[in-house]
Amino acid sequence: MQIPAIDLTAYEYTLPPEKIAKFPLAKRDSSKLLHYKDGQISHLDFGQIPDLLPADTLLVYNDTKVIPARLIFQRETGARIEIFLLQPIAPTTMIPEIMLAKHPVIWETMIGNAKKWKDGEVLKGLVPFQDTTITLQARLIDREARQVEFFWDSTEVAFVDVVEASGEVPLPPYLNRKPVEEDKSRYQTVYSEKEGAVAAPTAGLHFTPEIFGQLKSKGIIQAQVTLHVSAGTFQPIKAKEVTEHPMHSEQIHVNRETIERISSHLGKVVTVGTTSVRTLESLYWYGVKLLEGKGEDLKIEKLFPYEERKSLPTARESYKAILALMDAKSLETIMGTTEIFIFPGYEFKVVKGLITNFHQPGSTLILLIATILGEDWKRVYGEALANDYRFLSYGDSSLLWIA
Known part of the structure; x- marks a missing residue:
């Protein structure tokens, strides 16, 4: 397909600062819920979500777990150096593996006050862990690439344990506040399991065990x-041409059971959050890649879906190709990366409904929402603002159906 021209100013709106939720509500599921279906908008409570999903729905959520990715060190001079973990470099680029490492690791990072950190200088910090104290050290090994080596004085403790014991919750920058004790649990979904995210999949923050119990009782898979x-x-879009915006590569991991369930519930798939949308749609394009003979690596470049093609397989055919590869290689899980960029002009292949929060103006996420809603995104966001919905990560929720 031809890539459409995107005028980013058409996806801006005025978000008053007081509409941004700085803190979570006392109860996760007490948030408001805007329901959009067939052009109709209704205002409900999140606790009603089980009533809005048909009994044969497949609900797909992202079980990533936020790590306290902000590490604080002090130089002997007293200067504060803040290191924010971005992507693992060595000894592996795979997040599940590097989090379990018990030896030095290297990460690509963002560094606050980097000018005061000399090349090769080792920073040290004491980390209370269980009944002992661990010394965590950091060395800047490549300033231009912002690569930092971390090492610690215990071969019995994994990197994830060190980070959990020493790091700060990586709250979104637009909250403009320091994390508090409550954030450790509330900036995390109740189903978070696999450590590695540096931002929460915030649509899932509204779910509770009680809500999941109701969904199960209704027969929702x-x-x-x-x-x-x-x-x-x-990251805000700064590129003059929107399609030139650099989409960060993010790791995805999906097991066979999930792929089989999606394949058998096509037309009935609802995702929790934009990250789940991007994963399921990326899987479709991975199947396309396999069918086109373009390699077996699960790596979806940001504009791969927009390449010119004479025809495309169905979602079932695409997912079948993935399962065939897994059978041939005796794989129970597939792992890879995606940069997929979903903006108006994209046609969803797998997802039929989305549970999501309200997003920043002029962002990649508002472009995804506009892809679902068309011009109605302005009406939906206008209604949310007029009805005093809380916006962004700790804000209220919506259930949006794709026509």
Whole structure:
């Protein structure tokens, strides 16, 4: 398909600062819920979500777990150096593996106050862990690439344990506040499981065990995927041509059972959050890649879906190709990366409904919402503002159906 021209100013709106939810509500499922279907908007409570999903729905959520990715060190001079973990470099680029490493690791990072950190200088910090204290050290090994090596003085402790014990919750920059104790649990879904995200899949923050119990009672089937959310989710679009915006590569992990469930519930798939949308749609394009003979690596470039093609397989055919590869290679899980960029002009192949929060103006996420709603996105967001909905990560929710 031909890539459409995108005028970013058409996807801006005025978001008053007081509409941004700085803190979570006392109860996760007490948020408001805007329901959009067939052009109709209704205002409900999130606790009503089980009533809005047909009994044969497959609900897919992202089980990534946020790590306290903001590490604080002090130089001997007293200067504060802040290191924000972005992507693992060595000894592996795979997040599940590097989090379990018990030896030095290297990460691509963002560094606050980097000018005061000398090349090769080792920063040290004491980390209370269980009944002992671990010394965590950091060395800047490549300033231009912002690569930092971390090492610690215990071969019994994994990197994930060190980070959990020493790091700060990586709250979104637009909250403009320091994390508090409550954020450790509330900036995390109740079903978070696989460590590696540096931002929460916030649509899932509204779910509770009680809500899941109601969904199960109704016969709604559930499945999980893993997309480790990167800090790129907060990166504003600055490129003159929107399609030149650099989409950060994010790791995805999906097991056979989930792929089989999706394949058998096509037309009935509802995702929790934009990260789940991007994962399921990326899987479709991975199947296309396999059918086109373009390699077996699960790596979806941001504009791969927009390449000119004479025809496309159905979602079932695409997912069948993935399962055939897994059978041939005796794989129970597929792992890879995606940069997929979903903007108006894209046609959804798998997802029929989306549960999501309200997003920043002029962002990649508002472009995704506009892809679902068309011009109605302005009406939906106008209604949310007029009805005092809370916006962004700790804000209220919506259920949007794709026509």
